[in-house]
Amino acid sequence: VKLVLLGTGTLVPEPNRASAGIAVVHEEQVYLFDVGRGVLGRMAEAGLRPLELEYLHLSHLHPDHTCDLVPMLFAMNYGAKPERAKTLHVTTPEGFHNFFDHLRRAWRWVEPRFPFHVREAEEGEFSEGPALLQTLFLEHGTMANLGYRIEIAGKTVAYTGDTGPADRLLSLARGVDILVAECSFSDAKAEAAHLSPTRLGQIASAAECKSLVITHLYPETDPDDVERSVKRSYAGEVVLARDGMEIEV
Ligand SMILES: [Zn+2]
Ligand SMILES: [Zn+2]
Secondary structure: OEEEEEEOOOOOOEOOEOOOEEEEEEOOEEEEEOOOOOHHHHHHHOOOOHHHOOEEEOOOOOHHHHOOHHHHHHHHHHOOOOOOOOOEEEEEOOOHHHHHHHHHHHOHHHOOOOOEEEEEOOOEEEEEOOEEEEEEEEEEOEEEEEEEEEEEOOEEEEEOOOOOOOOOHHHHHOOOOEEEEEOOOOHHHOOOOOOOHHHHHHHHHHOOOOEEEEEOOOOOOOHHHHHHHHHOOOOOEEEEOOOOOEEEO
16 A cells, blocks of 8 residues: 655645645555645656546645646546546535536536546545545534545555644544644644644644654745654654655555
């Protein structure tokens, strides 16, 4: 099982970072979590065949987590050779149907010409091929945000999407091999809608995560400062995410 960091940035354009997107890959199966600006191209770079994707999971509907859905659907409709017949399963927080209605009114070419299955605003467990997934609502200001946990071939990865210091994250991250967590700002600039480094370290430690991948740092956030703050309470391995990184789970 491989974790591929496709987009490790935020809404701020940066030369070497796409917006949010990670993939968990096992054999031929790709599980994509978020599809922010630039993620589609990163998938192609990593050889993950974006037009054949079957399982997409959105944490929330902010543009930095959903932007590339438009070029993805357009390309799946008109760029796939041979024509796409596979179902695209999309798991989303609440609001997706309304959001998607607006998209297809603006761009009718995104209306899927292949089977399209949406699982909206469901908390709980479900399986996708060989993987078992769990979703849990995590607070992100006023935005509905789903955290994910995926278990496949005996490995587990949890992903926060964007979240404040939600205590519920503890249960989602309990004992995982890798927690991929957002950490937008340093402790000094901490906001209620995002995880602070100190709180993240405490949660990763209490949840006994085996390792931690920190992503979604704003450009003004000093990565070394974040790492130091996290490590004050967390003794496991810490990785500062960069686009294109591949990590064996
Ligand atoms: Zn974000
Ligand atoms: Zn957000």
